[in-house]
Amino acid sequence: xxxxxxxxxxxxxxxxxxxxxxxxxxxxxxxxxxxxxxxxxxxxxxxxxxxxxxxxxxxxxxxxxxxxxxxxxxxxxxxxxxxxxxxxxxxxxxxxxxxxxxxxxxxx
Amino acid sequence: xxxxxxxxxxxxxxxxxxxxxxxxxxxxxxxxxxxxxxxxxxxxxxxxxxxxxxxxxxxxxxxxxxxxxxxxxxxxxxxxxxxxxxxxxxxxxxxxxxxxxxxxxxxxxxxxxxxxxxxxxxxxxxxxxxxxxxxxxxxx
Numbered sequence: 001x002x003x004x005x006x007x008x009x010x011x012x013x014x015x016x017x018x019x020x021x022x023x024x025x026x027x028x029x030x031x032x033x034x035x036x037x038x039x040x041x042x043x044x045x046x047x048x049x050x051x052x053x054x055x056x057x058x059x060x061x062x063x064x065x066x067x068x069x070x071x072x073x074x075x076x077x078x079x080x081x082x083x084x085x086x087x088x089x090x091x092x093x094x095x096x097x098x099x100x101x102x103x104x105x106x107x108x
Numbered sequence: 109x110x111x112x113x114x115x116x117x118x119x120x121x122x123x124x125x126x127x128x129x130x131x132x133x134x135x136x137x138x139x140x141x142x143x144x145x146x147x148x149x150x151x152x153x154x155x156x157x158x159x160x161x162x163x164x165x166x167x168x169x170x171x172x173x174x175x176x177x178x179x180x181x182x183x184x185x186x187x188x189x190x191x192x193x194x195x196x197x198x199x200x201x202x203x204x205x206x207x208x209x210x211x212x213x214x215x216x217x218x219x220x221x222x223x224x225x226x227x228x229x230x231x232x233x234x235x236x237x238x239x240x241x242x243x244x245x246x247x248x
Contacts, residue, residue, distance in 0.1 A: 020130055027123045034119065038112045041247035055248055062243035066236050073126050073232045 026072045033065050111246045114157050115238065121150030122235040129228045135218035137211060144208040147231065151201045158194050162187075189241055196234050203227055 041058055045051045071077040076084055128143035165186075169176040175183040207227050210216065216224055 020133075023123055023126050023130070027119065030119045031116065034112065034115050037243065037247060038109075041243075058243050058247050062240055065239045069122060069232055069236045069239065073122050073235075074229055 021072050021077075023072070026068055029068055030065055033061050033068075037061050110157055110161060111242060114154050114161075115242050117150050117154045117157070118235045118238050121147045121154070122232050124150065125228050125231045129221065129224050132211075132216050132221040132224050133218065137214060137216060140216065140224065141208060141211045144204055144211060148201055148204045148208065151197050151204065155194060155197055155201070158190065158197075162190075186245060189245055193234070193238060193241055196237075200231050200234050203230060 037058055040054065040061075043049055043054070045054050070087065076087060124143045124146040128140045128147065131137075131139035131143060170183050170186070172184055172187050174180050175186075204227065207216075207223060210223070
């Protein structure tokens, strides 16, 4: 094996070590958050549990789960900052559209 | 409740997908094929469950322009969102199967696994979108 091949193998090893985070740990987090979502989603809203609190809780947990998938399963955590910015940019557009539609949906 | 199981299934299939990629990065093609098979199984069960959910709702009177429990627009939102997602799951199963066949023929190795990585990105994104669909369409 020449020097170039040895270096390639070494780089591959380093790459693999970085890309093998604790996947099962992420899985248990996702499972726990899903269970919490189901529990909080099935609770009846009222004075002690306002509807807005329910929405904020559920959306926060969903965003948390999506972030876990993107960061660990899609390896965004181990990519460059630029790629992270590229991935987040459509979310800003998504939030913009959501807020633009709110007045329309609130009047129905 | 069945949608919570469907969510669980997709999360499990995402784990098996990432394990398949880890296996081929470690040079273990056999293990990769096994995990790809598990991922396909998760996707297929998901689609079967979605089929039963859809037929149940259609029998109850829900349609693209009707919803017996409230605003008719919900029927449109529900069928369009979950339908398009289901189409992506189906496309993912086809994509997974193609990669599995290539893997069984020894088409991937430790240094040649970018095809599996790309497939993984697709499949995880389908899972990521379902996480949001589950919250916005089913829970809220």
